[in-house]
Amino acid sequence: MSVEVGIIMGSQSDWPTMREAAAILDALQIPYEAKIVSAHRTPDRLWTYGKTAVDRGLKVIIAGAGGAAHLPGMMASKTRVPVIGVPVQTKALSGVDSLYSILQMPKGYPVATMAIGAAGAANAGLMAAGILALGDAALAARLDAWRAALTASIPEEPKDE
Ligand code: RP5
Numbered sequence: 783m784s785v786e787v788g789i790i791m792g793s794q795s796d797w798p799t800m801r802e803a804a805a806i807l808d809a810l811q812i813p814y815e816a817k818i819v820s821a822h823r824t825p826d827r828l829w830t831y832g833k834t835a836v837d838r839g840l841k842v843i844i845a846g847a848g849g850a851a852h853l854p855g856m857m858a859s860k861t862r863v864p865v866i867g868v869p870v871q872t873k874a875l876s877g878v879d880s881l882y883s884i885l886q887m888p889k890g891y892p893v894a895t896m897a898i899g900a901a902g903a904a905n906a907g908l909m910a911a912g913i914l915a916l917g918d919a920a921l922a923a924r925l926d927a928w929r930a931a932l933t934a935s936i937p938e939e940p941k942d943e
Contacts, residue, residue, distance in 0.1 A: 832860025
């Protein structure tokens, strides 16, 4: 079976964040590919990735970038495969720049935008899992179990640490 989830990011420096999405996919036994695809530094790579996404069987693309984070939006403009955007935290503006760049898409080209940073990347993995689980009962069961385990791990009362 072909890989159904693509994780793309603008730079190697985004990987520590985007690896959180990969960790979720690993935990749920969802195959994925991870690629560096920069809207500004490798625009031809972005173009080809978007142009071939449907034919290659991708069902969800998770795209993370920081700063002038045009990667998720440009990918959404190039393919109808759903794009989940992850705003990577930046030094200069703490990722608010990334968030606004990804979130404020014009009508017609949506990007499902997550929270800034590691939590957003993990949630992108879970969102991708939820989408794929709509048509995959075994994955749905694994996702339900993952969620139940998280709930079970939360204590009822706080303790001194
Ligand atoms: C963006 O610029 C990347 O997504 C990254 O978050 C940011 C900084 O990239 P590097 O200068 O670390 O390669 O394109």
